[in-house]
Amino acid sequence: MIIGVPKEIKNNENRVALTPAGTQELVKNGHTVFVQSMAGAGSGFSDEQYTLAGAQIINNAAEVFAKAEMIIKVKEPIEQEYKLIRKDQLIFTYFHFASYEPLTNAMVESGATCLAYETVERSDRSLPLLIPMSEVAGRMSIQEGAKYLEKPLKGRGILLGGVPGVKPAKVLVLGGGVVGTNAAKIAAGMGADVTIMDINLDRLRYLDDVMPKNVHTMISNDYNVRELVKDHDLIIGGVLIPGAKAPKLITRDMLKTMRPGTVLVDVAVDQGGCIETCKPTTHEDPTFIIDDVVHYCVANMPGAVPYTSTLALTNATLPYAVRLANKGWKKACSESAELRNGLNVVNGDIVYKAVADAFNLPYTDVKKYL
Structure with a gap:
């Protein structure tokens, strides 16, 4: 198979979808790999290494x-790349379709096969290609939040871990999955007073067992969230x-109950965000302020x-x-439920129900193509 690795062009996106080691593995399997010049430079890999x-x-x-039959990327194609994607080409990357209808429409019109990292799913419901970036983003959320x-960045002016004689900051983590667990772990390590919320009691029991004593668990519901946001930093x-x-x-109405300088970090921004006032930002201009509350909503943290991210992802x-390269996407997806779950768009049809539902578009069972 002919595999192409373009340079990422999203704002401040320095990751690359394939390392020299990965290139060598694909070439060893008999495939041709084309890499755009300087594609790996941001991650520390030179053209010479490739x-x-x-x-x-x-x-x-x-x-x-x-040239490529399969394109491997990190982030979803952006507008200037839409016209480069052709019918029957396999695109293997993060798409997050449900958060952006123009991308969905463009990929439907292209006739390409879109296999999304974020929906490759194992039988135990884990997401093996989302986990590494969720680990990075969860840990980074505390680093950036701190x-x-x-105060010079419009926050409350509070040190996350406090000092002797002064209480630490209070950190609220919504969601006890990979992002939330990693966020709580780092916040706790920095000495903050942490509360992690989830709707799954079994998950909360597990977290209560494994987390340090400065991490508390609470069931997630609207009442509890409204109460806790009032005094968390x-x-x-x-x-x-x-x-x-x-x-x-x-x-939106909860913001007025928060203290001025509270910081919100929405790691879920790729999927539309779990904070109503969230809108995607970039590393170049990462924050905005509404009702004296700082919003950090970078879509590619x-x-x-x-x-770190490139190595973890690849x-x-x-x-x-x-x-996929060895077997072709049809055979690989027929044999693997994990990969089959990753198929979102095939030949102009949306084959992942949550994406079709997000925009009230027709849904086609993927079995039509396998």
């Missing part, structure tokens, strides 16, 4: 897309419904730490990429 691993370097994205609590939104829009747990995606 060449030594067996890749062919191409100077422009249009040629990479034109920074924006500083940093609030992390980390809820997820695979492939679907995130539920709005913090509504792990892109700020590309070396450790997870490479085995699936090799399987």
Whole structure:
């Protein structure tokens, strides 16, 4: 198979979808790999490293897309890439379709096969290609939140861990999944007073057992969320419904009950956000303020730490990429329920129900193509 790796062009996106090590693995399996020049530079990988691993370097994205049967990316295609994607081409990347209808429509019109990292799902409901970036984003949410609590950045002016004689900051984490667990772990390690909320009592029991003593658990419902936001300094939104829009747990009216300088970090922004006032921001301009509450809603948080993120992501995606290249997407998805769950759009049809439901569009059973 001919595989193309274009350079990511989303604002401040420095990750790359394939490392030189991954390139070598695909070449070893008999595949041709085209990598756009400087695609790996932001993550610390040179064109020379890719060449030594067996890749062919191409100077422009249009040629990479034109030559490749499978495109491997990190982030969803953006508008200037739409026209480069063609019928029957396989695109393997994060899509987060349910949060952006123009992307969904563009991929439907392209006739391409869109296999989304975020909906590749195992029988135990875990999301193996979302987990590594959720781990990074969860940990980063505290790092960024602690920074924006500083007064010069319009925060409350409170140190996350406090000091002897002064109470630490209070951190509220919405969602006890991968993002929330990693956020709570880092916040607790920095000495904050942490509360983590979830709707699953079994999950809360588990977290109560494994988390340090400065992490408390509470059942998530509208009443409890409304009460806790009033006196927490940093609030992390980390809820997820695979492939679907995130539920709005913090509504516009709750902002007026928060203290000035409270910081909200919405890690769920890729899926539409779990904070009603959330709108996607970039690393270049990461925050905005509504009702004296600081909103940090960067849609590609792990892109700020590309070396760590690229290695973490490609450790997870490479085995699936090799399987797709070796067998072709139809056979690979027929044999693997995990990969089959990743199919979102095929030949102009939406084959993932949550995406169709998000925009009231027709849904087609993926079995039509397998």
